[in-house]
Amino acid sequence: MASKSVPRKVILGCVWTAMSVPASDMWKETRVAAGTEPLCRQQQAWPTSAASREKRKASAQDVLAAPLWQEHQPAAAADEKWSASCEDPAAQPLWQEQGQGQVPAEYLQLQRRRGRRGRLPGRLLAVADALLASLVIAPLVVTTWVGVWTLEETHQLPAVPCFLAALAVHLTLALIQDYLPRRLPARSDDFRTASRGYTLLLAVMCITQWRSGWATAKPLDLRATLLLSAVCLVALLCVRSTKGLLTPPFFVFLDRHGEFFAISTRFRTSRSQHGVLWVLDCAFSVLVVGNLIVFTWRGVWTLLDLYLYPDDQLWSAIASLVLGYGVVLVAFALQLPLSLAVGRLQGASRLLAADLYHLVSFFGTVNVWRGVWNVLEIFLLEEYPELGCWVCATLPLFLLMLLGCGNSVLVRGVFIDGEEPGGRCIIFPCKYLRAYLQDRKQKKREKRRQQLAEQMVNSANHATSLPTFVNPPETTL
Template sequence: MRGSTAGLADTLASGSRAHAVLLELADALFASIVVAPAVVAYWKATWTLMDLYVLPENSVGSAAVCTAFGFCCDLLFCLTQNHLSRYLCPDRGRLTYYVLSRLYTCLAGVACVGAWRGAWNLLNECTGDSAKTLLSTTAAATLSLAALRSLRNICAAPFAVAVDTPQDYFDVPTMFRTSTRETALYVLDCVFSVAVVGSLVVFVWRGSWALLDMFLFPDDQLRSCWTSLLVGYALVVATFALQAPVRWAAARLHGAARLLLADVYHLVSFLATVNVWRGVWGLLDIYLFPDSPKISNWCTHIVSLTLLILLNCSNSIIVRGVYIDGEEPAGECVVFPCHYLRLFFHKERTKKRHRQALAAAALAANRKIEEASVPLQMPEEKV
């Protein structure tokens, strides 16, 4: 769910320090107040629609169908990412690219929700929901991700905003970064990234969510959801506020110490994320047309997806790719990829500089033409 921030600091490092701080604060607010609720609403609506339409009388069969569909689509998108990037680009037609890329997002979003719902429900059927089992499976999955240096993949909105840029619209980073020229190894890499790492992330989310259901006011759903939402956003504020000192500390640490700091910081951000998601999800169930689940969830699905597409960050709904803990240099490994407004203003500044450079070049060319067109005056002969 989380993107890489490698190289972004240097790209966006322009303007005054106060201006940069204001944009960073605006990005955090945008990710927390706009993107995160919209992403959660999309997932909640799509998940519930699958409950209503995909073999509703057979829970195991429904989970199996969703798992097969979701993982097959995720694997297909991973295997064909280079071909999609090559043939679906604005250079081949902007309207065609825009329509097909957004259709890709719609299908990939449904596939991701299906894969998660299937694995989540199959785990419920196979392991049960006792506290001891939940704690053990969650701890085992968390330690496994940490051992694979991929714990950061449990993070999601509001700590990750995927901007829909043509350059990396279809990119799906794999665990071992295998080249597509090594066909067999690349296929195995994609399978491992989608099936193993993806499943471990689902296990962590499922266990954490179920434990909150079990211990956070289990007899009062409304109170439980509001508490989860408030706790989640309080942790979001604290996590964003701690980013500067944690980044400073990470830049001065090396090796295992820096990796441990990054993992702890990502775990704190995950606790904030899962509480926010659980709170928004539960409150939508309670307040948004609870007596008409089909109308409620279809409206939520369409409105949230349309909003994210119009905001140019619809890929935030997709869970894809494997990002390695500490792969960015120095303190960049603890920077969350929430660069929506900063990327927008950087793009506008780049366009302005380009226009100014073109205008200056045109002015210089005009001056040369004028100088060349002035006739040379012959010196007067002396009498």
């Protein structure tokens, strides 16, 4: 039987069609059958049309909106995605978002792996953060307060005008807290300059407010002073703000752009939604809650001056240091087990347990501050009064700015007792090394996502540059 010859044009058309398809589509059917083909390619018909290639290109460029290709990445990218889901305890686990009935094996394997590898380093970092906050950051903060406080007393600044001026500046900065981040982009020279001036100004105003407030209450006798402190403490319990009594070593505030100018209010109102109520909320938080904290501190400090070695300043300072750091050590040691116990409570019992823990920690904080303060007065300010004040006022604040935690000097904002869910309401914001390492991991993750996105864009551009036949010619052999 004579064989029919195939036309040369038909053969050339078939070869051109095969060459026009990207190399990744040559083995597409195998990947779809194995379940590894991305969803955006499973839904496309072969050969790929120009419209579908443009759609895939747009999906690859918008990594945050449509990361369909990330769901079927190799094992390293999948492990990274499960890790990101596990690192954020507030986020819903990925396997629950997908509506699966049981926990995937990858999730359980990652949890076991992280439990074996990350438990000991995480605890060591928590201990290192506590030691750094107690032995480095807290003494630097107290030294800054001693220097500015003593300078103002040396120059005999009037109490009432300074008190009103400090409140006015503090309230003004609270009202413009949303405006400053928009005008000062992150990692810019303007932000670096303005942030340092902001920290310096608000630090001086906070110390002036406290010194002037204590000076206005100085004429009161012991009974009136203790009564005022007790009333202020009861008022703080009523407005659920006893956590605001704490300072370093239990609090460490980092100099981050998103949180640098933030001054939290008591009722958490929004400027864009509430307007006048937001202004009243700022005024209440600065003028009322802030001064309640000031006079509560004064009462406890006065009691320690009266009953803790009142005739010997050195032994009084040593006793305060021993007592204060002892309470701080116990508070940090019991934080994790108490958080688990408080997490099982609900309602008023949970709030009461959190308040008791905050008050015990507050007692340790006052003793640490008083001990460091008296030691500086004995060994530095008595020998070199003028020079010692200027050194204490400038050098520690400069070191804190270099460490990236200059905001720890400030006393601002309102903390609400029991605001965090479960037992996290008694977890102190004392993360320095852990926050630094977490930021590094986040930057690496974002860099890796950008590299994957660029690879997808390049592959999509390569697929777009090759011509294809929408309807390839039929061949009859």
